[in-house]
Amino acid sequence: MSVVPPLLRVERVRKHFALTKGILFTRTLGHIKAVDDVSFDIRAGETLGLVGESGCGKTTTSRMILNLEEPTEGRILLEGEPIHALQGEALHAYRVKVQAVFQDPWSSLNPRMKVGRTIAESLIVNAWGDRAKIAERVRELLLQVGLRPEQAQQYPHEFSGGQRQRVALAAALASRPKLIVLDEPVSALDVSIRAQMMNLLKDIQAQDDVAYLLVAHDLATVRHMADHTVVMYLGKIVEQAPTAALFEDVRHPYTRALFSAVLVARPNPQEEEIELKGEVPSPLDPPSGCRFHTRCPYVMPRCSQHEPALREVSPGHSVACYLFE
């Protein structure tokens, strides 16, 4: 057990979106529980993979970590400081430490801004240095992500998707952040370019000792990149473990279903496959008890009445399922 506090701690965070009707006399029809009681830690220099189907709350979680959304309950601490209470100088200091790369390289660069300016933006905004110093840093960053320094003068439309994603990464790296949120960083790229991008991300982590929060629906990416993996279903964590341990020993039926859905070399081929039937239930009206019980092949009577808590089944490996009690 380490005594060093984690870089980022997510503490019992909930995010509920009110669904309202009417303009003048607003009625609340219900709340969408996008994220419901989620906790995890990210340690400095490591990669945490956050996996789940679309709509499971992984993007909402990452937007809360980026301080783009406020949690309804719970708090998020960066180096012990609650980030949603930050103001003024402290908020600037936080903005320097946490950066992001998003999924869609076509939407994440301002089409009217030279890419060099985009990369330099966080340095300019946070008064990092004078013009010459910033220009030098931009040059260094372009080289680091495998682009040519003179490309700083070009506009985004002159770049391919993979190159744009490299520019986005360079912009995220500019302020030497401690954490980069990677929201599906490779899923919009051609398969041939994905590996390059993932290797680039790993090289940069080795050089700069930056932590990643890798949001993905793709297990192969997570396996390649993440030290630790968190699996979410309908706003809840169902399983979390060190990536190696998780891929050795999948426990939760939902995680197993995810594994069955992709062609991953499984160590245990006898293990039966689970094919999920039906749709993900609406987060507006999530199932009672365990949220997965409507689609779970091992459903038991108690699953629809009580909600299983996350329990440690082996060191560092926790599962929220009554099968393991």
Place this chain on the structure above:
Amino acid sequence: MALADPPPRISLWRLVWPARVPGGFRRTSRVPWIPIAIISAIVVMALFAPLLAPYSPIDQTLRDKLLPPAWLDGGSEKYLLGTDAFGRDILSRLIYGARVSLLVALLALTAGGGIGLGVGIVAGYVGGAVDSVLMRLVDAAFTFPAILFALLLAVTMGQGLGTLVIAITLLLWASFARVIRGEVLSLRQRDFVALARVRGCSALRIMLTHILPNVLNTFMVLVTLNIGVVIIAEATLSFLGAGIPPPTPTWGLMISEGRGRLTDAWWVALIPGIAITLMVLSVNLFGDWLRDRLDPRLRQL
């Protein structure tokens, strides 16, 4: 080898009114040269009016009053487009009148367009209560009887360029604000805006460096499409007597002065009427073309 087809003949008319393609949309590729030529001619007229006009636009020569254009019976070579009831040269008045029309268009579009641009960006980006309040103001501006208000303004403030520009600005800003706001609403959903926040940009900085440059295309299209509206508004208000006071020549005023003599001296009103029609038609065709080139999403406007 078969001979190549002869190149299709393109009539000049097609330049002004491009052919329809099967999809029902007008073909957009052709540069509207004739409208551009007409607009340029009018701009040159306005800029160099003192050099181009053969006579003073104000001095009266009562001896020569109501002469028809030179090519008609009784017309004089001295006055190419004839004279009005005070014996003033219509060509000279037309040339000087272009100055007023363009000056009013420039000022009113800068003021009205600028206000609309600012309101649209703030309402769209800031959202919430600010958006609601600003958009209710826009709704209110749309229900306002602009002409009536202009007449009221002319009575209270007196006629003049300032009154005219204020009246037209009030007529224009709301439509700019509404379109720009819609554009901003879709822009702010784009990832680069969220990333700018993550990098620590203030709201003001995001609006100026990320939103504004991305709505300028739309803004330029709106400006061009509204030049016609402004020229008509100026002419209407001058015609009603709420514009520039005589004897300064404006196209609307010239029509107003010729109105009573349509039966015996029709050219006094018709010639400035043709000038307005040509100018407005030209800027609208040019604006249509620019819109199709820069921002096809605005096609319904």
